[in-house]
Amino acid sequence: MKFLKKSMFIFYSGILLIFLNVCKSGRETKMKYDIYTLKNANGLEAKITNYGGILMSLMVPDRNGQFADIVLGYDTVEEYVKNNPYFGVIVGRYANRIAKGKFTLDGEEYILAKNNGENHLHGGIKGFGAVKWNAEKIEGPNGKSLKLTYLSKDGEEGYPGNLSVAVVYTLTDDNELKIDYSATTDKTTIVNLTNHSYFNLAGQGEGDILGHILMINADRFTPINRNFIPTGELRPVRGTPFDFTKPTAIGARINQKNEQLIFGNGYDHNWVLNKKDAELSLAARVYEPRTGRVMEVYTTEPGIQFYTGNFLDGSIKGKGGKVYKFRYGFCLETQHFPDSPNKPDFPSVVLKPGEKYTQTTIYKFLIK
Ligand code: BGC
Secondary structure (H helix, E strand, O other): OHHHHHHHHHHHHHHHHHHHHHHHHHHHHHHHOOEEEEEOOOOOEEEEEOEOOOEEEEEEEOOOOOEEEOEOOOOOHHHHHHOOOOOOOEEOOEOOEEHHHEEEEOOEEEEOOOOEOOEEEOOOOOOHHHOEOEEEEEEEOOEEEEEEEEEEOOOHHHOOOOEEEEEEEEEEOOOEEEEEEEEEEOOOEEOEOEEOOOEOOOOOOOOOOOOOEEEEOEEEEEOEOOOOOEOOOOEEOOOOOOOOOOOEEOOOOOOOOOHHHHHHOOOEEEEEEOOOOOOOEEEEEEEEOOOOEEEEEEEOOOEEEEEOOOOOOOOEEOHHHOEEOOOOOEEEEEEOOOOHHHOOOOOOOEEOOOOOEEEEEEEEEEEO
């Protein structure tokens, strides 16, 4: 009898514990992260979460005034937490690759995680796109903004220095999504921040992006080796499938037997923008002929990574149950060049105490 009572007690306590845990995890996933909405006077709408600073959705009209969400992603924050090929995230501390996950600063070698073959990619195992940011809605001079802040501790992911980062998303009444990044450090470090949205101007999940017409304001690009690391050369695009100085369909040359396209499995390269210093200037323009949506990208950065979603393979089910197949989205990541910490001839990514890192990028929406 005593034995029966004891086992009943253990059984019911077990059930209670499981029940309490389920409630707790439900509460945690619900409470942990928030979603903020920015709207402008023309009905454009951006949703951003404080998990990774992810741009979860961006509603933009077509030439008939029909709104569609033009960024790939998930309906819930929990799905981003589970598995995210960088959909919409803020990338840092160093966007793109660092060869062999190491670099030297002031004579000291720093070792980072090798989370992409033998290289370090997008800030490491838990980059800025997978951490919780502080968020605050603010009313800026150009419209409604969301200010995100994050303190990346000295040694986080192997990087030196406490880096204090701020990212402000603003949706202006000129139909621009403006992203202002800034950072300061207490020890010499490296910084390269960007946003990793995958766009499809026909609407997320609405087919591949090969028919989009692209212009990139760059006469040169940084060719890569088989491991996606720049060779150091700034190669002229003229006469190659990398020439987007005149608007050209993304798919027009993507399958050519070109060594660089083979290495990248398509476009997955950094272009060297035509510009003076760090002026805010036009980097790229994309036009989607079916819907008439146009996106212009302006940036203060010297480079832009154009990536054609070559690693999408249909295994991800995104928003509204849409399946993201090969090349269903493209990224235009404004940035410093990949592997700059190991390429003394590339523009510097070093940030010293007392200095302020800044970068501004604008995604502007128009119709044609
Ligand atoms: C890189 C790709 C990488 C992708 C991950 C891009 O920024 O250029 O090589 O696979 O991010 O989503």
